[in-house]
Amino acid sequence: MGVAVLLKQVPDTTAKISVSGSRVDESAITKWSISPYDEYALESAIALKESGADELVAITCGPQRASKCLTEAAAVGADRLIHIVTDADFMDSCTVQSILSSAIERSECDIVLCGKQAADTNSGSTGPGVASLLGYSCVGSVTEVSMDGGKLSATRLGATGLERIEVSGPCLLTFDKGEVELRRPNVRGIMMAKKKPIESIGVEDLGIEIGSPRASLQSHSSPPDKPPGQKFEGAGSIEVVVGKLRDEANVI
Amino acid sequence: MDVVIISEAGNESLHPVTAQLVGASSSIGGKISVICPGGIGSSEAAMIAGVSKVISVEGDCFASYDCMAWCNAILPFIDGDLVMTSSSAIGREISAAIAAKKDFPVVQDITSLNDGISVSRSIFSGKAIEEVGVSLPCALSVRANTFQPAEGGGNAEITTINVSQEVSVAVKEALAKAGERLDVAEANIVISGGRGMGDPSNFSHLYDVAEEIGAAVGASRAAVDTWEEIPHSMQVGQTGKTVTPSLYIAVGISGAIQHLAGMRSSKYILAINKDPEAPIFGVADYGIVATWEESIPALKEHLSAVMSD
Ligand SMILES: Cc1cc2nc3c(=O)[nH]c(=O)nc-3n(C[C@H](O)[C@H](O)[C@H](O)COP(=O)(O)OP(=O)(O)OC[C@H]3O[C@@H](n4cnc5c(N)ncnc54)[C@H](O)[C@@H]3O)c2cc1C
Numbered sequence: 001m002g003v004a005v006l007l008k009q010v011p012d013t014t015a016k017i018s019v020s021g022s023r024v025d026e027s028a029i030t031k032w033s034i035s036p037y038d039e040y041a042l043e044s045a046i047a048l049k050e051s052g053a054d055e056l057v058a059i060t061c062g063p064q065r066a067s068k069c070l071t072e073a074a075a076v077g078a079d080r081l082i083h084i085v086t087d088a089d090f091m092d093s094c095t096v097q098s099i100l101s102s103a104i105e106r107s108e109c110d111i112v113l114c115g116k117q118a119a120d121t122n123s124g125s126t127g128p129g130v131a132s133l134l135g136y137s138c139v140g141s142v143t144e145v146s147m148d149g150g151k152l153s154a155t156r157l158g159a160t161g162l163e164r165i166e167v168s169g170p171c172l173l174t175f176d177k178g179e180v181e182l183r184r185p186n187v188r189g190i191m192m193a194k195k196k197p198i199e200s201i202g203v204e205d206l207g208i209e210i211g212s213p214r215a216s217l218q219s220h221s222s223p224p225d226k227p228p229g230q231k232f233e234g235a236g237s238i239e240v241v242v243g244k245l246r247d248e249a250n251v252i
Numbered sequence: 253m254d255v256v257i258i259s260e261a262g263n264e265s266l267h268p269v270t271a272q273l274v275g276a277s278s279s280i281g282g283k284i285s286v287i288c289p290g291g292i293g294s295s296e297a298a299m300i301a302g303v304s305k306v307i308s309v310e311g312d313c314f315a316s317y318d319c320m321a322w323c324n325a326i327l328p329f330i331d332g333d334l335v336m337t338s339s340s341a342i343g344r345e346i347s348a349a350i351a352a353k354k355d356f357p358v359v360q361d362i363t364s365l366n367d368g369i370s371v372s373r374s375i376f377s378g379k380a381i382e383e384v385g386v387s388l389p390c391a392l393s394v395r396a397n398t399f400q401p402a403e404g405g406g407n408a409e410i411t412t413i414n415v416s417q418e419v420s421v422a423v424k425e426a427l428a429k430a431g432e433r434l435d436v437a438e439a440n441i442v443i444s445g446g447r448g449m450g451d452p453s454n455f456s457h458l459y460d461v462a463e464e465i466g467a468a469v470g471a472s473r474a475a476v477d478t479w480e481e482i483p484h485s486m487q488v489g490q491t492g493k494t495v496t497p498s499l500y501i502a503v504g505i506s507g508a509i510q511h512l513a514g515m516r517s518s519k520y521i522l523a524i525n526k527d528p529e530a531p532i533f534g535v536a537d538y539g540i541v542a543t544w545e546e547s548i549p550a551l552k553e554h555l556s557a558v559m560s561d
Contacts, residue, residue, distance in 0.1 A: 013490050013510050017379035024380055036491050092357045093348070116341070119490065121375055123360040124341075125348035128319055132352035137420040138319040140345050143484075155427060157485070158317060159342065162427040168420050177484060177491040214390070215357040218370065218383040229521075231528075231539040235546035241522065241538050242554040249520045249537070251441070251499040252465055252558060 002055040004109035005045040006100060006130075007073060009066040010035045010120040022219040026089075034069045037115025041175040043182050044145045045113045046077045051147050055079045057107040061099050063087050067198050074193035075185035081198045082107060084206065092215035095208075097129040102206040104134060110170035111152065116141055117174075127174035137171040143178025253282040253388060254332035258289065258346055259297055262438075266293025269338040269394070271300050271401035276365050276394055277336060278302045278402060286408075287326050289346075290314030294410050301406040311415040317342060318421035323349040325417040330354070333389035334369075343393050351391035358391040359384055363398045377490055377513030397496060428483070436488060439468035441499045442518075444488055446472035446511075448504020448525065449544060452479035457548045458503060464555045470495065472505045489514035503544050507532025524548075 011017065012031040017024055034042070042058070049056045058073035060066045061084040070081040084099050091099075104112055112131070117124035131138035141157040152167050157176055167173075185193070203210060232241060245252050255277040260267035270286065270293065277284055285305040288294040294308035307329050313321045323346060335350055337343035339361035351358035362371040371392060372383045386392070436442050445458050458469050470493070471486040488495055490510035500518035505511060507523070507530055515521070516535050523536035526543045533539040540547055 011376070013377075013513070017376045019380055024376070093351065093359075094355065094357050097352055117344075119377065122373075122377060122494075124344040125351070125358050125360055128345040128348040129352035129358070131320065132323070132349045136320075138345065138349065139421055140319060141341055153424070157341075158423070160426070161485075163423050164425040164427055166422050166424055171420070177487075179484075213357075215359055215384055215386045218385050220375075221381050221383070223374070223378060223381055223517075226535065226537070229533065229536045229539055231533060231536075231541065233541050235540070235542040235550050237540055237542075238547055238550040239554050241540060242551070242558055244538060245499065245520070245522070246558050249499070251520050252555065 001053055001111065002057060002107060002109035003045050003048050003053045003111045003113065004057045004059055004104050004107050005038070005042050005073065005078070006112065006114035006126065007038045007042065007058055007060045007069040008035045008115070008118045009033070009060065009062050009069045010118055013119060019220050019222045022221065024220045032065060032068065034072060035115050035119045037117060037119075037175050037177065039182055040177055040180060041113040041115050041173070042073055042076065043180055044142070044175060046183070048111065048145065048147055049077060053111070053147065057082060057109055059100065059103050059107065060084070061086060061096065061103070070198055071193045071196070072185070074196040075189040076183055077189070080107070081196060083198050083200050084203060085200050086203050088210070090217040092213045093125045093129055094214060095210055096126060097133055098208055099203060099206060100126065101130045101133040102208060103201070104130065106206075110136070112136065112172040114172070114174055116176050124174075127172055131172035134170070134172070137167050137169060138174070139165060139167055139171060140174045141176040142173045143176055144180055145173060253280070253334060255282050255284045255334045255336060256330050256332035257284060257286045258326065258335065258337045259286050259293055260338040260340060260343055261290070261292035264292060266296035267338065268401065269396040270297060272396065272399045273336050273338065273394055274300050274302050274402035276399035277334065280365060280367050280369065282334070285332065287329055289322050289326055291412065298408040298410050299404050299406050301403045303406050303408040306408050306410045308410055308412045309415055310412060311417055313415070313417040313419050316423040318419045319345045319349055321417050321419040321421070322346065323353060325415045327353060329413065335391040337393045339393035339395050347391045347393045354389070356390045357386055358393075359386055360393045361395050362392055363395050365392070374517065377494070378516050379513070395496070434468035436468045436470040436486060436495050437493045440497050441465050441467035441501070442470050442488070442495050442497045443467045443501040443503065444470035444472065444505060445475055445503050446505030447474040447478060449475065452481035454544070455482065457544070461548060461552045461555065464552055464559055467501070472511050502532050502536070503548065505532055506530050507535065
């Protein structure tokens with residue numbers, strides 16, 4: 001039984017995002033990282049491999065620079081690395097999901113892990129969408145997973161709190177941050193990862209035609225500036241501030 | 253253009269966001285029907301003005317949440333070219349899964365919707381806004397509290413349908429209840445504590461203030477990671493919840509960019525921090541340079557005075 005983990009490269013969460021000419025200026029972004037929730041998916045994928053899964057396949061879709069995610073995944077234990085290379089700066093959900101689901105079909109994995117949403121688009125469409133296309137079950141907001149015979153047992157953040165669930169058959173799990181600690185690669189892992197081959201695949205090699213997009217980016221803009229705030233010294237100012245909350249802001 | 257809204261349930265009744273979904277879609281016209289998974293809130297949905305039809309889809313599969321089972325159960329009744337849900341965790345999953353099954357594009361967590369269709373949404377955790385043009389048919393999830401709710405007084409016909417649908421996700425055990433406490437993502441006022449609270453037991457002072465004003469209590473990641481007593485469900489920020497209350501009070505929180513990502517879109521921000529240089533003051537509408545030990549008792553006292561006015 002193989003496990004696939006979907007990794008997206010995004011600007012590091014500390015990166016400053018600036019907009020120039022109605023587009024986010026990518027050239028100003030100096031640090032790119034694996035999207036934080038995907039890191040939790042990767043950690044759990046390694047745990048599944050340690051408890052007996054056959055192969056851990058890391059998959060990314062993005063420009064050339066995104067291959068770094070795969071090398072990082074290899075350093076902590078991914079066996080096979082698949083990179084679907086595309087330079088598209090905006091893809092609609094249909095395109096992304098059909099690319100990823102055909103890459104998963106190629107990997108022959110019937111357990112798929114990914115983050116519950118990416119830190120750049122903040123959408124959360126990929127996991128459930130890919131599961132639908134593959135005909136897999138889908139469990140969202142998972143914080144921990146373990147394999148028990150042929151069954152997966154997972155902890156998820158449900159609407160009424162944390163719950164333990166079991167899922168049978170092929171499935172896709174999306175990850176949230178839980179109590180799990182992320183492991184760091186060791187030197188040996190990093191050295192081995194550098195030598196690990198990456199299967200680079202073009203979108204057309206997957207038999208996917210990027211037709212005219214059905215959702216397209218019109219513009220990026222910066223969030224409206226807030227007027228500068230008012231600052232007060234000392235706890236003695238509380239009464240004044242509470243008055244302002246009532247009379248100026250009208251929030252209490 | 254026909255709109256199909258998949259309603260959101262909260263506490264065994266209709267979540268108020270459902271009326272906001274109707275409000276959002278009525279601006280672009282079309283017949284509006286509401287599907288209530290598990291039948292929850294169907295009579296309330298029928299009373300929302302502008303709704304022409306309510307379909308209450310009921311069956312054993314709705315006893316607990318299985319995304320694919322729910323989608324497969326409601327899929328045959330989705331007859332429209334704009335499918336809408338709330339952008340809650342479940343709402344996003346349902347809209348994405350339905351969209352993929354119907355081969356529609358999906359755009360999540362929109363904050364404006366215009367004819368055409370063009371939508372806007374926040375990206376990079378609020379550091380930028382994108383405007384996206386979407387062709388019909390499509391699915392959209394909508395951020396709560398950004399659209400005016402439709403009014404009451406409607407009287408739509410309710411059709412009840414019983415379905416039998418196999419489930420593959422079984423809930424075995426409830427591990428921790430979300431609690432009777434108000435959730436930060438739902439509350440109109442949030443008061444959050446950070447590492448500066450010094451000890452988890454000091455959060456009781458924040459709960460005291462919260463009680464005065466009906467607020468939910470949140471926390472920074474440093475507080476959640478350092479103290480076992482502070483659960484992740486309280487975390488606000490990049491890897492926690494995104495909140496947009498009308499008032500956010502940050503106490504002993506430095507204002508790291510990942511924390512700001514989850515709360516900077518709040519309508520008003522009040523920061524209390526002993527360090528005048530703390531970055532949280534950069535986004536605060538009102539900043540008080542003081543320790544929480546001095547300010548929280550005073551805050552409670554004055555809020556209580558204002559509330560009883
Ligand atoms: C990938 C990633 C994701 C992250 N996601 C999140 C997230 O979702 N949410 C989040 O919050 N963080 C997140 N972080 C962590 C973030 O970078 C900060 O470390 C964290 O927000 C700091 O929390 P804090 O402000 O409580 O603690 P600190 O930065 O330690 O700040 C404590 C503050 O308390 C003040 N203080 C101390 N004593 C007192 C007193 N007696 N009275 C008043 N003020 C006092 C200090 O002046 C200081 O400003 C993330 C980081 C990474 C790398």
